[in-house]
Amino acid sequence: MTVKSDYEQFVAAQQTLKDNPMGHFFFEQERRYVKPFTLYGNLHYVGDNWVCAHLLDTGEGLVLFDAGNIGATAMLVQAIWEAGFNPADVRWMVLSHAHVDHIGAAPFFQTMFGTQVYLGAPDADMLATRPEWTFLHDAHDVQYQGFDVDVAINDGDVFTFGNTEIQFYLVPGHTEGCIACFFDVHDGNETKRVGYYGGFGFNTLQKGHLCEYGDLDFAMRERYLASLEKVRQQPVDIFMPNHTNNVNLLEKRELFLANPNRNPFVDPDAWGRYLDEKRTALLALMNDPKQH
């Protein structure tokens, strides 16, 4: 090995990542920066144009929902400042599930600010015992440090964060430990109910994926259907997504900025509509002969 060959190996590894279909998500992430905005009252958007992150001001500290993509910590910290808050005031972090694009800044906040990290119990177990299923390797980030979860969330848990009580459920499907949660947000004298669903992607429900995971009966698809059913009837005024495309967040943001008197994020039908869409799409996947 020489300095030159070491460098060439490094460049080749970078090229391999760039050529990977998922690889581009981990390069030049700052190009995905979205100027933060207040979604409603004490709820703020601090995510990028693909992966969501939301900040809830509880009056006694901040709750950060999701930690952004791996490699995007600086961008998330900047977004929190730009939203008008100090990142050191993030006392709690609620992770939607344990995939690489949602846990990026968790170890940084935990170490730097003592943030308490919450994650669905089955995903906390996955992180500890089968970390390969977080897809960390997709990012090729050798600097990334793992982390221990402070609070493993179980189905039916209710936790209080400052002035806000959050009701949690486990909604296995995209991962075993995806969470859904519900809480109130306030704008002056007005209150709205927020619903969060921690993972919709079907990438983990594909035949090949499930076989490698050890789910030879594809039971996860049935569990996903049951999860949708479980929380479908929750009254939700504001559907809080964990990827922007769940609610067309970028388009809604533009509409909202153009007309601040009409908040397009307040839409009591959005939750049920999207969960029904996913149910229909999942049934189609389950009926696809190529997926048997």
Ligand SMILES: [Zn+2]
């Ligand atoms: Zn995921």
